[in-house]
Amino acid sequence: MSDAEFPDAWYLILSSRLIPDLDGGYTISALARARQMTEAGAPPLLLTVDPGAVADHAAHRATFVERGAASASEIFRNLFDEAVASAGGAADWLREAAHEGHPDPGLAYRDVAGGAVSLPVVLDPDWHLTRAPILVRDTAGEPVGVIDGFGALYRAWLTRIAADLRAENPRPVVLICESRQLGELLVGWGDDDVRILHTVHTIHLEPPYRADSDLNRLWSRWFEVAPRFDAVLWPTAQQRDDVRERFGTTANDLVVAHAVPAPAATVPAADRDPGRVVILGRLAPGKRLDRAVRAFGRVSAEVPGARLELWGEGAQRAELEALVDELGLSGSVSLPGLTTDPGAVLDRAAVYLTTSAFEGQGLAMAEALAHGTPVVAWDIRYGPRDMLAGGGGILVPDGDEDALVAALVEILTDAGVRERLSAGALDAATAMSPARSMGVLAAACGAALSHPRRR
Known part of the structure; x- marks a missing residue:
């Protein structure tokens, strides 16, 4: 490899x-x-x-x-x-790290590791930085000392x-x-x-x-x-x-x-469903999936038979389902749920769409490119600009719905464009190869x- x-x-x-x-x-x-x-x-x-x-x-x-x-x-x-010894109580490495001391009387504690350890309950976004004592116990459940916080x-x-x-x-x-x-x-x-x-x-x-x-x-x-x-x-x-x-x-x-590794074989653009657009990821506000649904309402009006699949689960499922019903798009937009085989989803798709407000890199987008699936993406930080620099999709100004719709319509209605972008996607994916x-x-x-x- x-x-x-x-x-x-x-x-x-x-x-x-x-x-x-x-x-x-x-x-x-x-x-x-x-x-x-x-x-x-x-x-x-x-x-x-x-x-x-x-x-x-x-x-x-x-x-x-x-x-x-x-x-x-x-x-x-x-x-x-590994905090528990075979006979119970704290493991030797934990006892060796402990020193004499007592739990903080101002904090609640919770027992973990079979009672060998009691952790302070710190209600703060920076809880990991606390030096509040962590209590270590022996096989009889008696304290043997404390460790000064999670870092230690x-x-x-x-x-x-x-x-x-x-x-x-x-x-x-x-x-x-x-x-x-x-x-x-x-x-x-x-x-x-x-x-x-x-x-x-x-x-x-x-x-x-x-x-x-x-x-x-x-x-x-x-x-x-x-x-x-x-x-x-x-x-x-x-x-x-x-x-x-x-x-x-x-x-x-x-x-x-x-x-992202390349699959053993890729499905040619000509053998894919020419009207299928997919999104993979959490159904969360940062993905701006409501914007994707609204934009796709315009796409489906121009491309009969076009369909959008939102694969994933998350807090926005009910809200997105209600939006699909409100816009009368139940025949063209679906939410199939989680998939344990994203490659199979991508291999059937004509286009991978991302409308995220931000990413770290965009792992699903990288996987789409590895499968030869053309990408349409808003130009966000971070990922799409780097991944599409050499081709493989269409990068449009962030938040520009008109440009997003135009890019989707172009790919869905032109087999030559799909084939060219699919080949470019495979080339782009080499930059992210193992x-x-x-x-x-x-x-x-x-x-x-x-x-x-x-x-």
């Missing part, structure tokens, strides 16, 4: 959580990165820190394996699964994992952090043999999502520490360039697209390991 040559190291991918059908493209891309690294000869462990039940974690992993999203359940490890807890677990791996083979450790909240807590981790590469999955801006728009409050602190990571992996050049323009160029910012992304990622790992840690 790839000519990437990853350095001889232990590889860890750290995520806050990985749960089937939750967190949209974030979960899909984190799992895909692990699969692609394995195929490139650098198999990682997938680490999570959500305090769920052991049985729930096992069920999640089994689902991922069943769907082909993960190679085996054994590649997953969870902090709270996460670092203690990772320190044990890294030590155990190096005891097996004294190689350096490369940690790919997929979560902003976790990255903020790990940037000061003082292990000289660990390098931290931080990925980005979403936009950092507030509406109206211009390069000079206000920063999302949750990202402000992250930008202060970002230069201390051994690399920051941006999904698009446009976002990386916007950040450089605003904060200056650093030596550790790279573009590594969330990769081979390309793994090559850049391997080089980033090599560069990070060739220098002292930046933290």
Whole structure:
């Protein structure tokens, strides 16, 4: 699959959580990165820190394996699964990290990990930054000490994992952090043999999502520490360039697209349903699906037999169904629900449509291109401009409904245009191929390991 040559190291991918059908493209891309690294000869462990039940974690992993999203359940490890000793109570690494102390009397606590740990309940968007004591218990349920906040807890677990791996083979450790909240807590981790590469999955801006728009409050602190990571992996050049323009160029910012593999075979444009337009994703306000439905009412009036399918689930389902009925579009707009086979949906479609207000990269759009499905997209931050720079679809000014309708009508009514754009889509997808992304990622790992840690 790839000519990437990853350095001889232990590889860890750290995520806050990985749960089937939750967190949209974030979960899909984190799992895909692990699969692609394995195929490139650098198999990682997938680490999570959500305090769920052991049985729930096992069920999640089994689902991922069943769907082909993960190679085996054994590649997953969870902090709270490993917080319990075989005889009960806190595991040895947790006891070793604890010191004398008491829970905060001003906070409520909840027991996790079979009662081996009690976590403070912090009602604050920045809960992860708290240094409120985390209580650790023995097999009898008696307190043995406290750990000062979630950051100290996460670092203690990772320190044990890294030590155990190096005891097996004294190689350096490369940690790919997929979560902003976790990255903020790990940037000061003082292990000289660990390098931290931080990925980005979403936009950092507030509406109206211009390069000079206000920063999302949750990202402000992250930008202060970002230069201390051994690399920051941006999904698009446009976002990386916007950040450089605003904060200056650093030596550790790279573009590594969330990769999408090409199917074994693609369906020719001539063999697809010429009137089918599809959207894949959450039924959420940020996708502006009401705008898609209204625009498609105009398209269907010009192109008899044209149909729009909104694939996905979300909070806006009832609202969108009501809009379809209100506009009298039930014969041309449908909401089929979730699909576990998006490739089959894309292979039948003449066009993939996106009307999002913003994206991190737009994983479904990347998958459409890999399947040779032409794309119509508003020019938003981030994704469409980068992905369609070499063809494969029609990029129209953001929010311009007339231009969106015209682009859809052009593709749906002209077989030659569909064929040309389909070929262009396959070419565009090569920029997001696993081979390309793994090559850049391997080089980033090599560069990070060739220098002292930046933290």
